[in-house]
Amino acid sequence: MIEFHSVTKRFPDGTLAVDDFSLVLPSHKTTVLVGTSGSGKTTLLRMINRMVDPTSGSIEIDGADIGTLEPVKLRRGIGYVMQNSGLLPHRRVIDNVATVPMLRGMAKKKARDEALALLDTVGLDRLLANRYPSQLSGGQQQRVGVARGLAVNPNILLMDEPFGAVDPIVRAELQQELLRLQRELGKTVVFVTHDIDEAFLLGDQVVILRTGGKVAQVGSPAEILANPIDEFVATFVGADRGKRSLHLENHGDGDIVVDETGRLAGVLVGSGPSASPSTVSSESKAGPRGPGASAQGGDSR
Numbered sequence: 671m672i673e674f675h676s677v678t679k680r681f682p683d684g685t686l687a688v689d690d691f692s693l694v695l696p697s698h699k700t701t702v703l704v705g706t707s708g709s710g711k712t713t714l715l716r717m718i719n720r721m722v723d724p725t726s727g728s729i730e731i732d733g734a735d736i737g738t739l740e741p742v743k744l745r746r747g748i749g750y751v752m753q754n755s756g757l758l759p760h761r762r763v764i765d766n767v768a769t770v771p772m773l774r775g776m777a778k779k780k781a782r783d784e785a786l787a788l789l790d791t792v793g794l795d796r797l798l799a800n801r802y803p804s805q806l807s808g809g810q811q812q813r814v815g816v817a818r819g820l821a822v823n824p825n826i827l828l829m830d831e832p833f834g835a836v837d838p839i840v841r842a843e844l845q846q847e848l849l850r851l852q853r854e855l856g857k858t859v860v861f862v863t864h865d866i867d868e869a870f871l872l873g874d875q876v877v878i879l880r881t882g883g884k885v886a887q888v889g890s891p892a893e894i895l896a897n898p899i900d901e902f903v904a905t906f907v908g909a910d911r912g913k914r915s916l917h918l919e920n921h922g923d924g925d926i927v928v929d930e931t932g933r934l935a936g937v938l939v940g941s942g943p944s945a946s947p948s949t950v951s952s953e954s955k956a957g958p959r960g961p962g963a964s965a966q967g968g969d970s971r
């Protein structure tokens with residue numbers, strides 16, 4: 671579990687990137703930070719592995735204040751997938767994946783063997799292992815980026831717009847792969863995106879941020895859809911309704927949450943304008959660590 675306690679980050683030039691941010695990110699779940707450019711998403715992510723330190727407030731991982739931990743040690747348990755895959759262009763795929771564990775002391779042979787296994791995990795052919803990043807498609811590069819993030823076998827995986835640079839079809843594939851991986855691996859994932867649809871698809875918990883690092887709303891996709899807290903969230907969530915992968919439908923005795931194919935993704939118990947967000951239940955479980963009332967299960971019956 672990751673806990674932010676009244677975290678504020680003001681950069682030396684005075685920019686207030688994150689303002690009094692408090693949140694619990696549950697273990698083995700995916701929390702998605704979504705918001706417009708400059709809303710503090712990357713800053714929040716980087717405070718988790720101490721690439722950035724807060725100006726005030728504290729962050730705890732499983733009860734330990736990370737401000738007191740050695741950053742190098744802390745990062746052993748945290749994988750980081752950078753925007754645009756962040757691959758080293760002059761290193762082959764296998765070495766890109768093996769580099770981080772080697773830097774952290776793993777023997778070369780073991781790191782390379784594990785890198786090959788990770789290519790399987792992210793759905794890449796081992797034949798690609800000896801190519802350079804420029805010899806891969808954008809989607810393949812992104813997968814290598816994910817393999818690299820997983821290479822230290824982290825409990826926590828930080829992903830900063832990892833699928834931002836690929837076309838919508840490949841992006842949809844990568845999203846499905848991540849859902850599959852997450853069902854298998856059950857990491858504590860913190861995922862950053864601009865895209866509310868991606869947030870609703872991947873997130874067990876979604877955090878909608880305003881510019882200036884202020885939280886607009888936190889909840890499961892179904893909760894946010896059912897009860898957008900204000901105009902800002904309603905506009906953000908409703909920007910292109912119709913294409914929404916999750917939406918509410920009223921069925922007489924209550925609202926249900928359905929996915930884009932019309933399948934049941936969750937039920938808003940005791941629904942209506944006054945329904946409390948905590949009353950959302952889900953019928954779409956994706957296994958023991960599966961999501962709550964989000965659309966990830968996709969196998970509702």
Ligand SMILES: Nc1ncnc2c1ncn2[C@@H]1O[C@H](COP(=O)(O)OP(=O)(O)OP(=O)(O)O)[C@@H](O)[C@H]1O
Pocket residue numbers: 681682683685686687705706707708709710711712713714864
């Ligand atoms: N090192 C820095 N020095 C000064 N200001 C910074 C620094 N890093 C980020 N900022 C500012 O902090 C704010 C939040 O930046 P951040 O990168 O966290 O936003 P973001 O939500 O990730 O945006 P994007 O979606 O564009 O990636 C922005 O106004 C940005 O200009």
Ligand SMILES: [Mg+2]
Pocket residue numbers: 711712713
């Ligand atoms: Mg960013």
